[in-house]
Amino acid sequence: MTESIVVGVDGSECANRALDWAVAEAVRRNRPLHIVHAVDSRPYRAPLFTPPETVERMTRLSRRVLEDARERVRQRRPDLETATTLAAESTPKALMAESENAYELVLGNRGHGGFASMLLGSTSLRMAARTTVPLVVVRGDTDDRGEVVVGLDLTKDEETTLRYAFDVAALRGARLRVVHAWLMYPTYVEAGYAPEDEKVDAELRKEIASVIAPWRAKYPQVDVVEEVLIEHPVVALTNASRNACLVVTGAHARSWSAPRLGSISHGAVHHAQCPVAVVPRRTGAPDRERLTQGGRDER
Incomplete structure (x- = not known):
């Protein structure tokens, strides 16, 4: 099985830049692309604090992130073999699991959760310290x-x-x-x-x-x-x-x-x-x- 180029997305502009870089890398290396988005719904499952439809809404939004990412790839490289994963856990855990047997992991330098003035997002920094495969931080x-x-x-x-x-x-x-x-x-x-x-x-x-x-x-x-x-x-x-x-x-x-x-x-x-x-x-x-x-x- 050919090792894929794994890229984490969250719908942010930084993630889109990372996705574009990963697409070019996958084409250059003749490897499949694997797009990963994670949503950890555990904090929102407590019925006393959250309406029951919140988790469903989060899931729909997460699926939209992956659909938009796949469409972005399709517009640039329609012939590129592409898979997507929606992981119901924390982003670092999802990325570690999905990239364990990958060729390379690609991330943006910031995501939706970061402040505009931050040079590097917490997920990118954490993955840079933990990844067991080459990690490319796109900045x-x-x-x-x-x-x-x-x-x-x-x-x-x-x-x-x-x-x-x-x-x-x-x-x-x-x-x-x-x-x-x-x-x-x-x-x-x-x-x-x-x-x-x-x-x-x-x-x-x-x-x-x-x-x-x-x-x-x-x-x-x-x-x-x-x-x-x-x-x-x-x-x-x-x-x-x-x-x-x-x-x-x-x-x-x-x-x-x-x-x-x-x-x-x-x-x-x-x-x-x-x-x-x-x-x-x-x-x-x-x-x-x-x-x-x-x-x-x-x-």
């Missing part, structure tokens, strides 16, 4: 043109993150910018320790080149730029996102039953000016064949 400019940017942390195992980033760049025919940013801890500066920036830069570039070399060999068609910056990693990724179609970052290794969202990934999904993919770092990750199954750019 900012969704133009497919531009580079793919990946943040590289040399202290962590970035195999799944780099695999995903190289695969996306190859699929889109885009340049891949590998960004490593570092700053000296203030305590070292206060203690009078002043590293030789040029020497550090040279050592880091050598280490990055060593990490990237196997991926260059596997993806010779991808134009790769390696960048070392002396600034905060979130600032570096945010700046790079201005000319990017996607920023790729890794979640921390799984702790008990789910990965954790690190400060860098947290900052990226809040401030990037293009969609952000959060890729769980985990063992037993899918190999390149899974990542590229049916994945040729049809443009």
Whole structure:
């Protein structure tokens, strides 16, 4: 069974943008689309507080959200295999269940429940910290043109993150910018320790080149730029996102039953000016064949 692209919708404009992105992604990767909407009616089932018709009305409205989403897909890609699910539970639980065996999960950066001034909705933030499949948070400019940017942390195992980033760049025919940013801890500066920036830069570039070399060999068609910056990693990724179609970052290794969202990934999904993919770092990750199954750019 082909793994689908799962997208969560709630009828909001942000969700519609995520839906459009997911449609394009499903077509690019030749995968089916699975649209999910959740409505948790439990708080409204208490007869002392709610008229009995409330749950029915909520169900009708929820079905309308899915019907509108399917029609939006039909208008753009009538030939795309599309399924819908109306889940009677909390949104995070529904998304976790429906995306468990998915290829990718796509969400908008805010939903109907968010405040206009919030940079990221609670559902997107929660899923970014818990998802076990790549999660794309659609925000900012969704133009497919531009580079793919990946943040590289040399202290962590970035195999799944780099695999995903190289695969996306190859699929889109885009340049891949590998960004490593570092700053000296203030305590070292206060203690009078002043590293030789040029020497550090040279050592880091050598280490990055060593990490990237196997991926260059596997993806010779991808134009790769390696960048070392002396600034905060979130600032570096945010700046790079201005000319990017996607920023790729890794979640921390799984702790008990789910990965954790690190400060860098947290900052990226809040401030990037293009969609952000959060890729769980985990063992037993899918190999390149899974990542590229049916994945040729049809443009």
